[in-house]
Amino acid sequence: MIRKSPRPVVDLLPRVAMLRLLAVLTIVLTPHLPRLPIWAAALVVVLIGWRAAAALNGWRMLSGAVRVVLTFSAFAGIYASFGRVSGQTAGVALITVMAALKLTELRARRDTMVMVFLMYFLLITHFLFSQEIWTAAYLLVCATLITGVLIDANHPGGGLALRPVLNLAGGMVLRALPLMLLIFVLFPRIPGPIWGLPADSGAARSGLSDSMAPGEISSLIQSGETAFRVRFDDTVPAPNARYWRGPVFSRFDGRKWDPGFRPSEDGVPSAELSGPVIRYEVVLEPNRARWLFALDLPSRFGLPQDAELNGDYQLVLSQGEVRERRLYRLQSQVQYRLQPAMSARQREWLTRLPRTSNPRTAALARSWRAQGLGDDAIVREALRRYREQTFYYTLQPPALGRDSVDEFLFDTRRGFCEHYASSFAVLMRAAGIPARIVTGYQGGEKSTVGDYWIVRQSDAHAWTEVWIEGRGWLRIDPTAAVAPERIERGIGEALASDDLPAFLNPALRSGLRFDLRARWDWLNAQWNYWVLGYGPELQQAVLSKLGLVDWRRMIIALTVLLSAALGVLGLLLLRRAAPVNREDEALKLWRRLQARLARAGLRQAPGEGPIDFAARVARIRPDLATTIREAAARYLAARYLQPPNDAADPSADRTARQALSAAIARVKP
Amino acid sequence: MNPSLQAVLQALSGIVLGKERQLRLALACLLARGHLLIEDVPGVGKTTLALALARVFGLDFHRVQFTSDLLPADILGVSIFDAPTATFRFHPGPVFSEVVLADEINRASPKTQSALLEAMEERQVTSDGATRALPDPFFVVATQNPGEQIGTYPLPESQLDRFLMKLSLGYPSRDAERALLIEPERRDLLADLPPVIGTVQLREFQRQVRSVRTSPALVEYLMALIRATREHRALRHGLSPRAGLALKHAAQAWALLEGRTGVIPEDVQAVFVAVAAHRLTVAERSDARAIADDILAAVAIP
Secondary structure (H helix, E strand, O other): OOOOOOOEOOOOOOHHHHHHHHHHHHHHHHHHHHHOOHHHHHHHHHHHHHHHHHHHHOOEOOOHHHHHHHHHHHHHHHHHHHOOOOOHHHHHHHHHHHHHHHHHHOOOHHHHHHHHHHHHHHHHHHHHOOOOHHHHHHHHHHHHHHHHHHHHHOOOOOOOOHHHHHHHHHHHHHHHHHHHHHHHHHOOOOOOOOOOOOOOOOOOOOOOOOOEOOOHHHHHOOOOOEEEEEEEOOOOOOHHHOEEEEEEEOEEOOOOEEOOOOOOOOOOOOEEEEOOOEEEEEEEOOOOOOEOOEEOOEOOOOOOOOEEEOOOOOEEEOOOOOOOOEEEEEEEOOEEEEOOOOOHHHHHHHOOOOOOOOHHHHHHHHHHHHOOOOHHHHHHHHHHHHHHOOOEEOOOOOOOOOOHHHHHHHHHOEEOHHHHHHHHHHHHHHOOOOEEEEEEEEOOEEOOOOOOEEEEHHHEEEEEEEEEOOOEEEEEOHHHHHOHHHHHHOHHHHOOHHHOOHHHOHHHOOHHHHHHHHHHHHHHHHHHHHHHOOOHHHHHHHHHHOOOOOHHHHHHHHHHHHHHHHHHHHHHHHHHHOOOOHHHHHHHHHHHHHHHHHHOOOOOOOOOOHHHHHHHHHHHOHHHHHHHHHHHHHHHHHHOOOOOHHHHOHHHHHHHHHHHHHHHHHOOO | OOHHHHHHHHHHHHHOOOOHHHHHHHHHHHHOOOOEEEEOOOOOOHHHHHHHHHHHOOOOEEEEEOOOOOOHHHHHEEEEEEOOOOEEEEEEOOOOOOEEEEEOHHHOOHHHHHHHHHHHHHOEEEEOOEEEEOOOOOEEEEEEOOOOOOOOOOOOHHHHOOOOEEEOOOOOOHHHHHHHHHOOOHHHHHHHOOOOOOHHHHHHHHHHHHOOEOOHHHHHHHHHHHHHHHHOOOEEEOOOHHHHHHHHHHHHHHHHHOOOOEOOHHHHHHHHHHHHHHHOEEOOOOOHHHHHHHHHHHOOOO
């Protein structure tokens, strides 16, 4: 049996080049490591370390059989870990591990090339996981590094000095940027996010949910995350009118509110909007919800294509959910009359309460009714009760039992907006007035840097809508009765300072850190708006400003600009390749003459100098004697003799070139 | 062509008849601050040429006849005890002149040969611990007789390298022969030859030679020629880097003679055989000059 010994590491690459390649690979792979199964991450680290040690110590390479076994086991391992080998996480894990395995056969320049292109591809996969500014910056740095490896690999010998290589690579990346921007702006956008791969990561996002139980919103308040950003075209609504309408809940089970099953005959209720039209643009953070937020109350005109108003006048998506940051435009008016008329069936549905729960609340409402109070009066009476009795607005309400509304209204009296809204709606329903819960956000903070508003999770809010015959749905915010500053000045003002999450603490809301945070938010907002939010809608807006209103013109512009860019690039490269000094240019002209004379049978011998050649030509063809002698003299002057003193003067140089060109043209064999 | 050098050349061709090419090469050799080796039979005008070169530039001249018993001190000089001052005094030898004719250099012992050749290279003489500079300009014309082999010590290749050029004069042409026979003795004519240009101007020309331009294209050509000598089948050794430099300097001198500000390929070709042939180590029964000519014809001018 012939036993083949493993090939020794005869690195055909210089050791420096190999170590640099490994370093760049490490930088490129590192963000993926936490996303890998632990064994795969360990394998990648070990392989990189092993290859570096092998390069340093001249270890032997693994034999072919070991490599095959490793590769197939890694493949099987990925399949075992993910249940598949494609898709976002599994696919990236597979290519990451395979890139690391490629190191076991990395010896020559050819393999470096494969690695370089693998690394470029791996770089792109980072966008599947994050599209933050940091990611983009990191990718630019990585692209420069990989290009550096590519440059090094293209030099025979390799192992060039680091700085010039990085300078060149950086220059190349910089020069690619205009082209990148051009393609980014002009490349036709299809609806949908840029990086819309099937997301199997299932990352939970904080935000409002599709039901409301006591304590859910108050836990949301703890989060400083941005829910969405708003840019108003001109009119900015007053703080107490900034109610951002989200999920509407009409069914109460005694503790929890949810949308319930709306009676089927409901269409979109009629709404008469009045007052100034407020136009605005929302950049919504991904929340995996099936609804969008709108300023109370949105106009039914100019809605995003995939969104519609439902029976509760909530803006919902006709399909899918908000998985990616999205940009949409809306218009709203803050004065409205919503659904002035209502069917008996609907009224019954909207006053329904679980029969046995919250008996004390029901009794209170009935007592008002028994006093002969009308709907309006009952609403006022209820609000008066919140205002005049000692209710506390707090983020840490005591736990409530089964009859949560009873306990809250009569015993604890400490609660957050959801407690107030919920108890108020129950009171109204008990009195026979149709009522429902609206959740969403209230308020928002003006950016200190840019001209936009930030609405955070901490602005989450719940309020009530009651329906009064003839006036339609009225927004009643019982929280405003208890803690009016919450509505007027925001959550940070309404809570006692020891109750506040740290990011809302007024003591921390000034100074450098706060300022930096504001600026960072502004930068992120720009990024979200211009880069991530650059979908078909924004593209249309931008392009129509540039006068490119339809797709055809846009494609023409894209083609023209790209060809122009490539043309300029080509010309620059040609110029570089073409003779740049007068000596080489002289040679080019002389070659032209040689070719012309050769066609006439006068061939310059290899070792024949121009003067000798001219003399020979003059002997054979006396008619050419003068011209060929002059051409030869000018050629020699341009290529060999001392440049004239004014050679620095480009016009003199040009004159000399033209003279040579003319002299050569005069030789007509 | 430079008018002063034209005048020099004219004066020289009045003495050495019908050998314009050799005269030019010899002149170029002097301008390039190189030394000249003339290989020829006796009586073809070697001494006359050397003397004429010394005369036209107004240089002082010494002739040393090399024999087998010639000692280094006979060339370099000797220290003699001076009784009145009770010190040794150095009496400079014939090498301390601006033009030295070393006649039949291959007759002297290697020791004496190398004494002269070292002085040529260093342009100074060290004797009794004192270093004495040789005059500037300093130009050695050595001759050797190719026919005689008995009792001679042929110069080794390493020593030949010290000579910038090797020329042979050859018999005069028919017209020149007639003129030689009819006209007065060359030596008498020489005595009447006035200096055409002085030492100062000669040094200036020598300085100018170094600043004649060698363009990148020309350097490419030089390199191609040198590479060709190293790769040639019939040659055991090609041109050394020092030979390459010599070729460049000689070509520069030739270009200056031609009145050019830069060296052109023809200038290189003009001096190539004279500069290269004696430095090439040829296989048996090959002619270095023919090979050099072949190389010139074969190497393409880039």
